[in-house]
Amino acid sequence: MLFKDILGNESKKKLLSDLVYNNRAPHALLFYGREGTVKLSLALAYAQYILCENRTKHDSCGVCPACYKSMRRIHPDVHFTFPVIKKDGKKREETTSNDFLENWRYMLNTLPEMSVKDWSSSINAGNSLPNINTRECNEIIQKLSLKAFEGDAKIMIVWMPEYLGKEGNRLLKIIEEPTDNTYIILICEDIDKILNTILSRTQKINVQPYSDAELSERIRTVVSTEVKDLKQVTLLADGNMSKAMSIIRGGNEDYSALLFDWIRASYKGKPEALQPIINACIDLGREKQKHFLQYGLHFFREYLYILGTGSRGKRINDQEYEIASKMKKIIDLEMGTKIVHILNQSIEHISRNANPKILFMANSLQLGDVLKNTA
Numbered sequence: 001m002l003f004k005d006i007l008g009n010e011s012k013k014k015l016l017s018d019l020v021y022n023n024r025a026p027h028a029l030l031f032y033g034r035e036g037t038v039k040l041s042l043a044l045a046y047a048q049y050i051l052c053e054n055r056t057k058h059d060s061c062g063v064c065p066a067c068y069k070s071m072r073r074i075h076p077d078v079h080f081t082f083p084v085i086k087k088d089g090k091k092r093e094e095t096t097s098n099d100f101l102e103n104w105r106y107m108l109n110t111l112p113e114m115s116v117k118d119w120s121s122s123i124n125a126g127n128s129l130p131n132i133n134t135r136e137c138n139e140i141i142q143k144l145s146l147k148a149f150e151g152d153a154k155i156m157i158v159w160m161p162e163y164l165g166k167e168g169n170r171l172l173k174i175i176e177e178p179t180d181n182t183y184i185i186l187i188c189e190d191i192d193k194i195l196n197t198i199l200s201r202t203q204k205i206n207v208q209p210y211s212d213a214e215l216s217e218r219i220r221t222v223v224s225t226e227v228k229d230l231k232q233v234t235l236l237a238d239g240n241m242s243k244a245m246s247i248i249r250g251g252n253e254d255y256s257a258l259l260f261d262w263i264r265a266s267y268k269g270k271p272e273a274l275q276p277i278i279n280a281c282i283d284l285g286r287e288k289q290k291h292f293l294q295y296g297l298h299f300f301r302e303y304l305y306i307l308g309t310g311s312r313g314k315r316i317n318d319q320e321y322e323i324a325s326k327m328k329k330i331i332d333l334e335m336g337t338k339i340v341h342i343l344n345q346s347i348e349h350i351s352r353n354a355n356p357k358i359l360f361m362a363n364s365l366q367l368g369d370v371l372k373n374t375a
């Protein structure tokens, strides 16, 4: 991956290449930023730049033997660590990232902005929660203690150190007392979950999400066929490439009619009006139920923005804006906030395999209470 192949984050790319070019590359770097951003892509480009035999001031050459290996993700001096599950035929404590390298390379090539959920489904994790175990940490220490195979730099890319838990302490020593030409790159989403002792010893780089224009361009590069409603997908995904792909895969249906029917029926609270809508929600299936609720969340966040600022946000289309304008007479800021809370909770429950029939019924009653101001 070359810096120039990554959309956006121009100042971060310049900062990274400057660090290396001026021999000031820190031993430990932490890239942090929301889900679906280019954190991992930047780390790959940075590692390649360190190893490139013929780098220019701002980028790798892309053609030298080191670049070739980096781009194929087979450079022997670039090591990867990421959360995994038990490998078939092995015990969990014996499984490490090495057992999933093929899946890993595939994801790096297809969706380096992947979320943990994308990664989990690519390794068929099912209900198992991936993590980084003791053995993995010992291997990291071991790998970094070896002499570099080729050039003289060794690079360890740790994706999602949030999943290290207490094991993170084991890595402190190599972060505190790095051997020469050893570079550790940590990539996380939730900086609050990283041990303070690690945070204080790393240089931190805050990676920005894609702008709408960048995200549209990125989607067009990845999806070869024309994406229906590209604009709508971009608005909903809000800079998150993983979310954009999930919407595209789920069929980017228009959920607005269903949402407003649901609100109306919940307000009236008549079971005969509510039942067909709840049935329609159940029929969607779990993935689309999530998309539907996420759409609802998107709409009500925009709605709150309108109520709060008196102006129209950038992420709302004309039809939604018209509905929002009419809603103002009925739903105030407090009610809107409660609705956002209900939707957030529902998404969490659906993700945890809640029974959709019970969930949508309970939500409709809750919505009704909020709308009638009896909550």
Ligand SMILES: [Zn+2]
Pocket: 051, 052, 053, 054, 055, 060, 061, 062, 063, 064, 065, 066, 067, 068
């Ligand atoms: Zn090169």
